[in-house]
Amino acid sequence: MEALDGNAIAGQLFEYFGNEMTTAFGTCAHCGTRAPIAELVVYARAPGAVVRCRHCGNVVMVLVPVRGELRVYSSAFRMEQGSGANGPSGQHRDEKTE
């Protein structure tokens, strides 16, 4: 399937983080490349999505709906504070734990 970009998951990320996230910058934990979420490579086969670094191709984020609730695993994408990232508790977390 064809790869899209981070713009394609803007709605899901807003739903999860409670904020517009595609302008948020982060760094790939695999290769160190810094990019806004909008520029990441997204394979969006609804209802989930796999997100890869545009430079090294490694997976940096996974979106999975579990029983109607979206979960976002993003430990391989180090999001910068204050650049749009605002996790469920006001800071970014790897997984929603409530």
Add this chain to the structure above:
Amino acid sequence: MARAAISGRLIWRLGRVVELVDETPRCKSLVLELPDWRGHRAGQHVDVRLTAEDGYQAERSYSIASAPEDEHVVLTVERLEDGEVSPYLTEVLRPGDELELRGPIGGYFVWESSQGGPLLMIAGGSGVVPFRAMLRHWAASRRAVRARLLYSSRTLEDTIYRKELERVAEEGADVQLTLTRQWPADWRGHRGRVDRDLLAEVAWPPQQRPLVYICGPTAFVEAVAEALVDAGHEPGRIKTERFGPTGA
């Protein structure tokens, strides 16, 4: 935590279809009345959700084609033959019907007049939709910067917003169309794909530091962005949005 205070929930809301406009044989514009719409920026999109009687839901993203200054929110939808959502939106939906959507969404592929220019927009196919919003916003903000659209379409018949683009050209935008599959015998625009030669002719030189927006199918966006970076344009002034069929 001031940020948390202003961040809102993205709620699903109902819009009412005011009008449907045939743009091409495969594309329709949906003119929507949305009570309590809190406004949007040119380039943003919405998620549309359809729910079947058995509860099955399908969601798709569509770029907003209207400017923030416009009275109604307009979406332009291209019918995909094997699509789940677009055939309903383009063939079944009628004026007066309600449509569930949420937005506005996205803050990256956005142009506001305060960002300045020159503004260079490069579209492949229905990638022209967010540029209608940007051009209308540009026109409404007194055309303070130069604006240029390079739009690649397969045929003249497939070209979306033809009349509107002619009008915006009369207002001072530079609109350049290239047809890739077939063209009329007396066609005076460009022919063929957007390649390095065409970009060298149409894009401003890198020294003028245009703000570049590229929207279209993935392969189109990547070829154009790569060519512009190779030509010396700053990657940080090039914004891209790729679209394609998504979902099961």
